[in-house]
Amino acid sequence: MTATDPKGGGSRPSVCFLYIAQTHQILHSLPIAIALARGWPDVDVHIAATAQEHLDYVRDLLETLKAPPIPMRLLPPTWLRELRLKGSSTPPKALMLAANVHRLGRYDAVVTPERTTALLRKLGVKDTKLVYTQHGAGDRGGPFEPRLKQFDLVMAAGPKQRDRMLDEGWVTQKTCAMVGYPKFDIIDALPPSPLPVFPQAKPLVLYNPHFHPTLGSWPKWGRRILERFAADERYNLIFAPHIRLFEGADPRSIEALAPFVDHPRIHLDLGGPAAIDMTYTRAADIYLGDVSSQVYEFLRTPKPCLFLNPTHADWRGDESFHHWLYGPVLDDIEGVVDAVASAQRGHGDYVEAQRKGFAESFDLRETPSSVRAAQAIVDRLPSGRRRPR
Incomplete structure (x- = not known):
C-alpha cells in the first residue's frame, strides 16, 4: 500500500515510522506501528524507508502477522537512494533526511529506532514530535549521548536504561517513557527463521x-x-x-x-x-x-x-x-x-x-510493550490524549 504525504493540520494526527539505517532496527519499532494501527483508528500510521529491501522486509512481516494495512513509501530521490558510501549497506542517512525534511516535517510525529534523525531539528523541523524507540537495551556508553535531548520522547526498555539517561541528563521525566521491549512482542508472534543443520548434534x-x-x-x-x-x-x-x-x-x-x-x-x-x-x-x-x-x-x-x-x-x-x-x-x-x-x-x-x-x-508487564509504547506516542500527539479501542 503506497503512502501519500500527510496534509498536516487535519483532524487526524499522522505518525511516520522511519527506517534509514540497517534492517535489524526495524524489529524495534515496527511492533509499535502495528499496535498503533490496530488500537488507535483515529491516528494515521505511515511507514517510510530509504531502501526497498526495508519495505520488502516490512511488507513480509505485516503479511505474516496479519496486521492492518499500513501505507508505506520509499523516500526520494532515486539517485541518492542508490548511493552507498564505503562500507555502508544503506543510503547516507543525513543526506536522505535533508532531502526529505519538508515531507517529514508535515507529520505530527516521526518515530525512529536510531539517533541520526535528531538532525531534523537542525534542518528546521520544529513542530513535529521526534520519538526515539532505541534498538537494544545494552550497557555500552555510546548510545547515551547529547542527541537524545533533541527528541520529544525517548523510550526506555527498563529501569536501568531510564535511570542512566535521567542521571546523565539526556532526558527528563517528561521526555522519557519506560515501555518494556516491543521487539519481544513481534518475536513472540513470528515463527523463528530456519536454523542451520549441522551433521552432528553438539552444544x-x-x-x-x-x-x-x-x-x-x-x-x-x-x-x-x-x-x-x-x-x-x-x-x-x-x-x-x-x-x-x-x-x-x-x-x-x-x-x-x-x-x-x-x-x-x-x-x-x-x-x-x-x-x-x-x-x-x-x-x-x-x-x-x-x-x-x-x-x-x-x-x-x-x-x-x-x-x-x-x-x-x-x-x-x-x-x-x-x-x-x-x-x-x-x-x-x-x-x-x-x-x-x-x-x-x-x-x-x-x-x-x-x-x-x-x-x-526489561520492564515487562501484562500489557504488551508495543501497546505501552504506542500509548506513550499518542499521549504526546497534538490532538490530546487518546485511548486504544
Whole structure:
C-alpha cells in the first residue's frame, strides 16, 4: 500500500515510522506501528524507508502477522537512494533526511529506532514530535549521548536504561517513557527463521562480536577464535556478528572468513533474518561475545555466557560493562574452547546475576510493550490524549 504525504493540520494526527539505517532496527519499532494501527483508528500510521529491501522486509512481516494495512513509501530521490558510501549497506542517512525534511516535517510525529534523525531539528523541523524507540537495551556508553535531548520522547526498555539517561541528563521525566521491549512482542508472534543443520548434534555456541573498533573482539581475536572452534570437535558454532560489522556481505568475499564457509561445525551469517530476529539467541546454548546488547536478548532464558576482553579494558565497576557480570571474562584466547566448557560447568554461579540483570533491563508487564509504547506516542500527539479501542 503506497503512502501519500500527510496534509498536516487535519483532524487526524499522522505518525511516520522511519527506517534509514540497517534492517535489524526495524524489529524495534515496527511492533509499535502495528499496535498503533490496530488500537488507535483515529491516528494515521505511515511507514517510510530509504531502501526497498526495508519495505520488502516490512511488507513480509505485516503479511505474516496479519496486521492492518499500513501505507508505506520509499523516500526520494532515486539517485541518492542508490548511493552507498564505503562500507555502508544503506543510503547516507543525513543526506536522505535533508532531502526529505519538508515531507517529514508535515507529520505530527516521526518515530525512529536510531539517533541520526535528531538532525531534523537542525534542518528546521520544529513542530513535529521526534520519538526515539532505541534498538537494544545494552550497557555500552555510546548510545547515551547529547542527541537524545533533541527528541520529544525517548523510550526506555527498563529501569536501568531510564535511570542512566535521567542521571546523565539526556532526558527528563517528561521526555522519557519506560515501555518494556516491543521487539519481544513481534518475536513472540513470528515463527523463528530456519536454523542451520549441522551433521552432528553438539552444544551450540553463538559468537556475536560487536562492530565497535576497539571494544569489539573481531579485529584482534576473531579469526583465531574461528580457527580454534574449527579444530575442536566439542561444539557447533554460529558466527553471527552485529550486522554493522560486515554490513551483510557474502562471507566468501572476506578473506578471514572464506576458509570457514563450508566447515561442518561452523555456520556464518553476516546479517540474514535469523541474525536479527532472535533465532540464534533463542537456539544457542552458550553466548560468546563482547559488548553487544544482544546478550540481553540471549538471557531471556538464563544460559552460560563467556565474554571477551581483547583490549584488557578495566571493566570492573564500569556500568558500560555491567553485562560482564553474567559470566567469566577472558583476557587471553589461547584456551577459548576450554573456557567455553568451563563457563558451562560454572553457569550456576551466574544465574542469579543474570536474572537480576534481565529484570533491571526489561520492564515487562501484562500489557504488551508495543501497546505501552504506542500509548506513550499518542499521549504526546497534538490532538490530546487518546485511548486504544
